[in-house]
Amino acid sequence: MKRGILTFGLAIAIASAAFSASAQTLNAIKQRGALNCGANGTLAGFGLPDAQGNWAGFDVDYCRAIAAAIFDDPTKVKFVPLSAKDRFTALQSGEVDVLARNTTWTISRDTSLGLNFTGTNYYDGQGFMVRKSLKLNSALELNDAAICVQQGTTTELNLADFFRANRMKLKTVTFATSTEAVKAYDAGRCDAYTTDASALYGERLRVANSNDHVVLPEIISKEPLGLAVRHGDDQWYDIVKWTHFVLLNAEELGVAKANVDAQMKSDNPEIKRLLGTEGKYGEALGLPNDFVVRIVKHVGNYGEIFERNLGQPTPLKIARGLNALWSKGGLQYAPPVR
Amino acid sequence: MSRAGADEKPAISPLHDPRWRSAVYQVLLCAVIVFLVYSAVDNAAQNLQRARIASGFDFWHRTAGFDISQTLIDYSTVSTYGRAFWVGLLNTLLVAGLGIIIATIIGFIVGIARLSKNALVSRLAGGYVEVIRNLPLLLQLLFWYNAVLKALPELSDSLVLPGGAFLNNRGLFLPQPVAGAGFSVVPLMFVIGLAGALLFRVWAKRRQERTGLQAPILLATFLLVIGLPLAAFLLSGVPIEFGYPEKGRFNIRGGIEILPEFMALLFGLSIYTAAFIAEVVRAGILAVSHGQTEAAYSLGLRPGQTLRRVVIPQAMRVIVPPLTNQYLNLTKNSSLAVAIGYPDLVQIFAGTVLNQTGQAVEVIAITMAVYLTISLVTSLLMNWYNARIALVER
């Protein structure tokens, strides 16, 4: 206790000490030979290891893309499964270099938690899953319902806001992990389970009889999900941020896994700049100039990552919706490589 | 050296002088600890600064914004983090307090059963202690939670218990007594009864010292403290109403709601701790030598009196210190609530609040301070009690 107060006092005292950002994260990763990536671990479509420990998912592929950019080898990633509760600590404490765990971007997380969000790789919103037998049409009918929710998420706060705004009575049952929350919902402990809509599709597969459950139409919040890094290393922040942007640009320009070699010979100046045949944009990030080629060759562009993990070929069958490119009616818009 | 007189200390080189050496050791130790603390604090300051993590206790007064499933005091999503802390603390104390009572009852029964002459009973009790003590508490809690959850019926076919109570996998719903008009006479009678019982006690003691006659103190106390308020309650026309739970669209409304998480935690903690208390009780009773019982019999005391006046007072002296330790263990173990989702101090404060504010140092420090305070206060009470029973010894 005393130590805590002392620490806190000194923390304020030294608050004025100068600090300069350096390339330490990238160097540490190169030295280590692997990227430490904080991932979900229990969410199908975003981050889930199979029985052999092979990770797959949308966020997982983002980490693989970063590893491909640094090492030209997407397997040089160590995934650390994190619960919603532990994730920020893991990033703050340096246990992971990047947090790719469907994390909502909010002002308090971006500032007082000491994180930097690198963009929105998935536009999401919070929804509810209920039993079909309840015959509900809207989340507004959930007055007095017991709702299972995962601890330490924006979901927990939005839920409280939604019920308060609509003057409904709320009974939350909070669990430390989503697994426990879904399990409890499935066992009948709650009437509804709430989390980000994207995750709901994945969680629906985890209940015993997924056909007995429906996802309600309401989306009660904005949940821009993104990757986050620690405050204090701008170069690393840029690398993660631009990994996301080049994935979008690659899709926009039609550069895909299958045609990337052919596209290298393209005359389109935008593609030339993107793939590093013109300009030295990679170097400015501390990466080789062809880092986008490495990324796309190993993991594909944004659209390919989306389809592979969340789209029609998967059991989740999530439509692009808001996550379509801006040119196709969605919100995904990346600054140009120039 | 050889001239050293009787009053003159022999000259020892400082290297071999125990006082010098101990001083040097202590200074070294202090230096090491100061260095460790300093570097830790320095690192923490730098790390916090680098990551620009907020610090300070301002968060205490900020709006928490999350809901808590069990609140003993008024709490809503617009309450502050500080309020959430008190909710968590009270929930911890509630489960610990009830757990202590139940564990003590089960523990004493099992402990005495282990000493039973009946082989089946003593072996059954022995088996209970052996199995429960050798399984991790967390495993037992998970088992109880899932067993409690799964074994109970769904809301739609809740078990209806006599007296208007419901039991389902959402919890136990009991009628809530509400004091009606004229109820105030009952507590008044209770106070009068209590005072009367005390007076009776003093009178009976004096009379026994004078004449040797015993008065039925227990019966009189019972009648005065329980009977008097009960009579008043009945005579004033049962001035109490019950808020009965009733099925709503989703949940059962009204009444007292007991969460399954709470039941699982209470069950698990009580059963686990009871096994340890049983061992404490057994050891305590065995510690009273058989000669004491025989001596009491030869003085003409009846078995009940022997137990009450000879065995138990002596056994208690052995039992109470380890028993208190078990109570403390139970309180500390209640922090495992975090694994099954019961909103105790650790789950709410070191869980949600820590996560929401990101202020690990402050939150963990407060949480630890709470448990430490509970431990220290209990230790102080324990020492006081020990000193008191030590005086009785002759």
Next chain:
Amino acid sequence: MAAHTPSGTSYVRAQAVAPLPPPLVESGAIGWLRTALFSGPLNIVLTILSGALIVLIVPPLLNFLIFDATWSGADREACLARPDRPVVGACWAFIRERLGYFIYGFYPIAERWRVDAFFVLLTIGIIWLLAPTARRRTLGAIYFFVVMPVLACVLLLGWPAIGLPEVSTTQWGGMLVTVVVSGVGIVFSLPIGIVLALGRRSRMPLVKLFSVIFIEFVRGVPLVTVLFMASVMLPLFVPEQWSPDKLLRALVGVALFASAYMAEVVRAGLQAIPRGQYEGAMAVGLSYWRMMGLIILPQALRVTIPNIVNSYIALFKDTTLVFIVGIFDFLRTIEAARVDPKWATPVTSTTGYAFAAIVYFICCYLMSRYARDMEARLTTTHRR
């Protein structure tokens, strides 16, 4: 004093009283039954009640665990109730399939022999230290507290230079982690605990003060908060480039926690040593450390072996709490596996818990038996 005349005293019996029936058999099976179970009305009631309780618990348990259990199968289908098999017991097929995961976690399959080798090394160390007939225990202690930890580190973490590829701790899991956590707990807690116990009995006020503060502080808070502190605050207290990994942080927490408890166990042992031993040692001119190392500690530790083992049992059970800070120990792997959709059946969870319970029970029971035997052995030697 009247003369005794048989004819005049009518109050003297003339015939012998009919002999009393022979006393009830108190030996043999029937005798035992009678005295132990049916010696009075209360006793009979108790016997019937406990009998009913046993009947209520044991047969369903056996049915679930053995008679109705599913022993083999590829997925959940094998463990679902079917019309021809309405009652389904434990789903051991699930345990069989995931056993590798429960023991090794995500440890790469090709490298799992290293974990096995570690288990063997550990077993040798334990037997060497604890077997009553073992020789050269000092050497055993050096092996257990110095050689084995180093070997274990090299084996488990890997050392690319000698051809053992690196395996990061994030891939560890299951029984391996449980054993590592409890092993680190015991290897560190004993030396630190001894130092703290000596510190608490020291005559130097500051040494005593620091020891008391540390011991009482750690013993006053729950392990969960110590683990939280280790996992959340520890990274803040060390330079950023160290960034200890998750498992290491939990290990630090467990080691500190176990040390404080061990200190109290050792202190009890030190207090049990008669003053004469201290005085004798001082009289022959031994220095403090020699007195402790040669005279006091060997005796004190010997009498506390049962208590040390008991606190080790507590530690072994407490390792399950690393679950809460997100480390995949044995119990956590079971928790994770039981919600696997591939094996989702109504009995999967119960089977998982039953398996965990059996494993923990066997480990703890063996240890407590050892402690009890050792205690009996020690009391007899003392009596002699």
